[in-house]
Amino acid sequence: MKKTSLASALTVAALASCAFAGTATAAPVFGAQNFSGGNWGGYVSFGDFTTATASWTEPMVTCESSNDLFAPWVGIDGDGSSTVEQTGVATDCSSGSATYQAWYEMYPAAPVYYDNPVSAGDKITATVTRTGSSSYRLVVSDTTKGWSQTVTKSLSAKHSSAEAVIESPNGSYPTINGGVHFTGVKFDNTALAATSPSAVDADDHGTYTWSPSAIAADGNDFTMSRH
DSSP: OOBOOHHHHHHHHHHHHHHOSSSOOSOSOOSSBOSTTOSEEEEEEESOOSEEEEEEEOOOEEOSSTTOEEEEEEEEEOSSSSOEEEEEEEEEOTTSSOEEEEEEEEETSOOEEOOSOOOTTOEEEEEEEEOSSSEEEEEEEETTTTEEEEEEEEOOOOOOEEEEEEEOTTSOOOEETTOEEEEEEEETTEEGGGGOOEEEOEEETTTEEEEEOOOOTTSSOEEEEEO
């Protein structure tokens, strides 16, 4: 997984305040582990997976600073490779209050944001599917608001992993009320627990750690909580 310095991560955060809104933007860049503590938290399974899917209820957050930025997402690749095919919902605090926006990203290309409305409490489902050797279909849906976005893109990727995680590109998380509860997590239509997943902690600049709970008895669900 590509890593850059903490200084680079903070540069990304600075760009986020002026580039978040709109259907396409050059920043913030999700997808890379940006400093040594790690800014992904959730479950990662290693292998040549062709699809990853998960649902969650978009959490209400308390912005602690204008730098706070995070996203729950699902994707293929990224751990053990320098490419990620991913989609989810980003929460940005650069305006002083939380702004929610769905997006997809074919990292290392810039993310693309959708204009569809998203609010705390909305039920989100995201799926990434490899449809050919270098073709991917990315779908994100807000079943509460009743919209769905689908895009098909190409990328020469490593096919190294699949994941359901939360990420802050700059390691600055808001307070996430109740944490993030992932449900229906499946890789290649197989329950998460049956794909030999590895638990990953996210570091919040050394102040807090976001850790995944044990996977629920159904094999598909877990919660990210701050400690």
